[in-house]
Amino acid sequence: MRTRAILGSALAAFTVLGVGYEVGQAATAVDATSATGATDATSATGSSGSSSGSTTNSDQTSSSSSGSSGSSGSSGSTGSSSSTGTTSSSSGYADGTYTGSSVSTRFGNVQVQVTISGGQITDVAALQLTDHDGRSVQISNRAAPILREEVLSAQSASVQMVGGATYTSQAYLSSLQSALDQAS
Amino acid sequence: MTATLPRTAPAEAAGTRRSVPTVGEDRLRRLRRRRFLADLLVIAFWASGAVAAALYLATGGLADWATAGGAVTGLGILAGLVGSDFVLAMLVLAARIPALDRTIGHDRAMAVHRRLGKPALYLLLAHGALLLVGYAMTAGIDLGAQLVQLWELPDMPLAFLSIGLFVAVVVTSLVAVRRKLPYEFWYGIHLLSYAAVLTAIPHQLSVGGVLADGTPQRAYWIALYVVAIGAIVVFRIAQPLIRSLRHDLRVERVEWIAPDVASLYLRGRRLDLLGASGGQYFYWRLWSRRTWWHAHPISLSAEPTGTHARITVRVLGSGTQRITSVRPGTRVIFSGPFGLFTDAARTSPRLAIVAAGIGVTPVRALLESGDLAPGEATVLVRNSQGEEGFLVPELRELAARRGVQLYRSTGPRPAGGGWMSAEDAARGVTLESVFPELDRSDLYVCGPQAWTDEVVAAARAAGVHEDRIHTERFDW
Numbered sequence: 001m002r003t004r005a006i007l008g009s010a011l012a013a014f015t016v017l018g019v020g021y022e023v024g025q026a027a028t029a030v031d032a033t034s035a036t037g038a039t040d041a042t043s044a045t046g047s048s049g050s051s052s053g054s055t056t057n058s059d060q061t062s063s064s065s066s067g068s069s070g071s072s073g074s075s076g077s078t079g080s081s082s083s084t085g086t087t088s089s090s091s092g093y094a095d096g097t098y099t100g101s102s103v104s105t106r107f108g109n110v111q112v113q114v115t116i117s118g119g120q121i122t123d124v125a126a127l128q129l130t131d132h133d134g135r136s137v138q139i140s141n142r143a144a145p146i147l148r149e150e151v152l153s154a155q156s157a158s159v160q161m162v163g164g165a166t167y168t169s170q171a172y173l174s175s176l177q178s179a180l181d182q183a184s
Numbered sequence: 185m186t187a188t189l190p191r192t193a194p195a196e197a198a199g200t201r202r203s204v205p206t207v208g209e210d211r212l213r214r215l216r217r218r219r220f221l222a223d224l225l226v227i228a229f230w231a232s233g234a235v236a237a238a239l240y241l242a243t244g245g246l247a248d249w250a251t252a253g254g255a256v257t258g259l260g261i262l263a264g265l266v267g268s269d270f271v272l273a274m275l276v277l278a279a280r281i282p283a284l285d286r287t288i289g290h291d292r293a294m295a296v297h298r299r300l301g302k303p304a305l306y307l308l309l310a311h312g313a314l315l316l317v318g319y320a321m322t323a324g325i326d327l328g329a330q331l332v333q334l335w336e337l338p339d340m341p342l343a344f345l346s347i348g349l350f351v352a353v354v355v356t357s358l359v360a361v362r363r364k365l366p367y368e369f370w371y372g373i374h375l376l377s378y379a380a381v382l383t384a385i386p387h388q389l390s391v392g393g394v395l396a397d398g399t400p401q402r403a404y405w406i407a408l409y410v411v412a413i414g415a416i417v418v419f420r421i422a423q424p425l426i427r428s429l430r431h432d433l434r435v436e437r438v439e440w441i442a443p444d445v446a447s448l449y450l451r452g453r454r455l456d457l458l459g460a461s462g463g464q465y466f467y468w469r470l471w472s473r474r475t476w477w478h479a480h481p482i483s484l485s486a487e488p489t490g491t492h493a494r495i496t497v498r499v500l501g502s503g504t505q506r507i508t509s510v511r512p513g514t515r516v517i518f519s520g521p522f523g524l525f526t527d528a529a530r531t532s533p534r535l536a537i538v539a540a541g542i543g544v545t546p547v548r549a550l551l552e553s554g555d556l557a558p559g560e561a562t563v564l565v566r567n568s569q570g571e572e573g574f575l576v577p578e579l580r581e582l583a584a585r586r587g588v589q590l591y592r593s594t595g596p597r598p599a600g601g602g603w604m605s606a607e608d609a610a611r612g613v614t615l616e617s618v619f620p621e622l623d624r625s626d627l628y629v630c631g632p633q634a635w636t637d638e639v640v641a642a643a644r645a646a647g648v649h650e651d652r653i654h655t656e657r658f659d660w
Binding site for chain 2: 002004005008009010012013014016017019020021023024025027028106132138139142143146161162163164165166
């Protein structure tokens with residue numbers, strides 16, 4: 001090992017780490033200002049929203065329990081909103097706004113609200129996203145719009161998870177599925 | 185773009201005397217250039233490790249270090265990033281990239297590859313352990329429950345498989361263990377390192393928050409993998425295959441020159457285009473049913489011609505036994521040439537060569553190809569038994585023709601160890617007495633590893649500068 005190599009390596013490593021640190025500081029500063037935006041909960045409309053913030057992974061099996069409460073194994077919350085009977089068009093969702101169960105993850109709870117219009121999923125709003133710390137806020141704020149787009153185009157909760165946002169994705173889709181279960 | 189052809193400056197054309205660089209100056213310049221590039225490689229390696237860590241810092245990861253669990257998690261992420269970077273560096277080092285070979289030599293690249301194995305594995309193990317503990321601390325659950333949760337994340341079973349494979353690969357490659365294993369077994373396990381690298385990728389891209397979708401980090405990381413795996417595919421698979429087929433190299437005949445030593449005469453097309461020089465080695469893969477899966481690093485034992493190349497093999501184990509019993513006409517897939525054990529690595533006016541056993545083969549080719557003045561080179565050939573001196577008749581003839589002083593040191597080594605025969609050691613022979621101009625010489629050493637180490641130690645003790653000692657190791 002020659003001095004030139006050692007000094008060069010130290011200098012290069014120091015510079016690279018320094019740049020990384022500065023970028024990171026800037027990123028956290030931005031997060032701090034934009035973090036609180038998405039998380040205001042506009043409380044659920046016309047839902048019984050029991051929100052049993054339970055197990056992370058309890059795959060809400062989409063057994064189509066059409067209106068019949070009690071039977072399905074999923075987290076309580078039968079979709080009791082007004083328009084249960086008027087199942088329209090292809091996808092078979094009833095119009096209305098449904099709030100999914102709140103799913104807890106290590107990085108905080110996730111809860112979404114889905115809007116069905118004309119039998120189609122027309123909007124998904126995140127009522128609550130992982131907010132354990134700056135990083136998880138950052139990650140989920142990035143993941144949520146991607147997930148929303150995917151759900152709107154797929155018209156179901158069976159979409160790909162967002163890379164690097166596994167927990168958020170799992171919880172988001174799980175909450176969404178419980179909302180869709182109410183709508184079907 | 186207009187480029188003008190270089191031409192002789194008028195002043196020179198007018199007959200001004202210009203100092204022509206002597207051979208020594210030329211060699212020194214080459215040496216400086218190689219050293220500079222080698223230093224650059226070291227810097228690039230450490231910088232890449234730093235970049236891996238910086239990827240994490242740039243996501244603002246340090247903000248999580250406020251809690252103990254967050255700090256442990258952060259360390260785990262850092263260990264994973266840097267460990268993976270080391271693994272990729274190992275792939276690049278093992279890819280047999282020609283430019284890398286010309287700079288530091290393939291054998292030295294492999295020595296660094298071996299040195300990186302353990303640190304890389306420790307970092308990856310730390311990655312798993314720290315994240316497990318860090319997550320459990322954050323979630324406030326016990327390690328068992330956390331382990332189950334980790335397992336249930338997407339792509340994590342593959343990641344667990346990957347770390348298991350890494351452990352198997354590194355453990356079977358540690359010197360102590362490796363000595364006890366047959367080559368074939370080690371080789372089989374070592375091939376699994378490709379599987380280990382590949383199975384680690386999915387969880388990095390799905391679970392890894394630093395490398396999330398749409399981030400520059402993800403793009404950089406994918407580029408790293410493309411470069412490392414690409415180097416392997418190009419230089420270890422595609423290029424050898426294409427060149428082997430193009431040169432259509434085949435075994436012409438096998439000639440036994442000692443009870444356990446055979447020369448393989450190879451015939452092909454336009455072998456001069458390979459640019460191989462005496463003293464270099466190739467990885468040879470003989471394409472027969474019993475030998476196709478095992479590539480052997482073997483030096484050329486004669487300067488190649490346009491149509492012929494020769495390698496000389498000593499039968500040491502079942503692998504070399506098999507390759508010396510192939511049929512004439514067998515296709516040969518090769519990669520190379522490799523090695524700085526050539527004229528190109530020289531730095532000094534004189535040449536001192538010490539060779540033992542089968543190590544004499546590259547030396548013979550080196551003498552044949554090197555640009556030697558009479559009296560410039562001195563060769564010492566060491567054998568434990570007289571009849572082992574294969575290639576010595578050829579060497580003697582070559583030495584006489586090129587004005588090379590040839591010595592032999594034959595007989596068992598002294599009980600206390602040493603690189604000469606006991607008899608010569610007792611007579612007071614030393615490296616300096618054999619090579620009186622050692623301080624103005626390049627010393628080339630080629631032989632079994634333990635013996636080579638002894639010669640190198642003697643050379644260092646005699647004050648030979650590190651840049652003047654050239655060795656080549658062929659062990660796997």
